[in-house]
Amino acid sequence: MSVTTRVLTGEALAAALEDVARLRIRVFRDFPYLYDGNEDYERDYLRAYQSPGAVVVAAMEGARVVGAATGAPMADHAADFAAAFADRPEPLDQIFYCAESVLLPEYRGQGIGHAFFDAREAHARDLGLTHSAFCSVIRPAGHPARPAGYRPLDGFWRKRGYEPLPGVIAHFSWKDLGEAAETEKPLQFWMRRL
Numbered sequence: 001m002s003v004t005t006r007v008l009t010g011e012a013l014a015a016a017l018e019d020v021a022r023l024r025i026r027v028f029r030d031f032p033y034l035y036d037g038n039e040d041y042e043r044d045y046l047r048a049y050q051s052p053g054a055v056v057v058a059a060m061e062g063a064r065v066v067g068a069a070t071g072a073p074m075a076d077h078a079a080d081f082a083a084a085f086a087d088r089p090e091p092l093d094q095i096f097y098c099a100e101s102v103l104l105p106e107y108r109g110q111g112i113g114h115a116f117f118d119a120r121e122a123h124a125r126d127l128g129l130t131h132s133a134f135c136s137v138i139r140p141a142g143h144p145a146r147p148a149g150y151r152p153l154d155g156f157w158r159k160r161g162y163e164p165l166p167g168v169i170a171h172f173s174w175k176d177l178g179e180a181a182e183t184e185k186p187l188q189f190w191m192r193r194l
Helices: 010-027 037-052 074-081 113-125 154-159
Strands: 003-008 056-062 065-071 095-103 129-135 164-175 185-192
Touching: 003 010, 003 113, 010 037, 010 056, 010 065, 010 095, 010 154, 037 065, 056 113, 065 074, 065 113, 074 164, 113 129, 129 164
Parallel strands: 095 129
Antiparallel strands: 003 056, 056 065, 065 095, 129 185, 164 185
């Protein structure tokens, strides 16, 4: 069966958040995120997607959600990101935040990642926003959990026109696999003009 993508907003988006939470917990266990997720954390985190400008792009195999990408206007995340963007000339209310793309491993390499970005960028343009941004966790090259042959997605993001923003670093806490408590991680922002 082939995979299709669907853009979800409003009630359809709200109905998909449980699937997004399940995928985040599963996919982000892998390096570089090493996320030891739980449903309570997910419920709290996904509240940001209750906003009218939010979107979920769902990758569907039949009725099964096998991947999802989320996004919302950056202004909806201002409390989290205002400090990171304090020295940038672009106002937060002109930036769309492409939050996460989670896709089960067996569906990767089929163009779904491009479909996720295409749909979110189109949604951002429809909202009248001028920039699209996301962030990626910064892990040291010698991290003990880094798998042999690991390839970061930097090349994919650059081909789509994104560039890392020097000094624009956010900090978030989550529990890594094998840790007893949450620790703060740095996340590098990338951005492009739409």
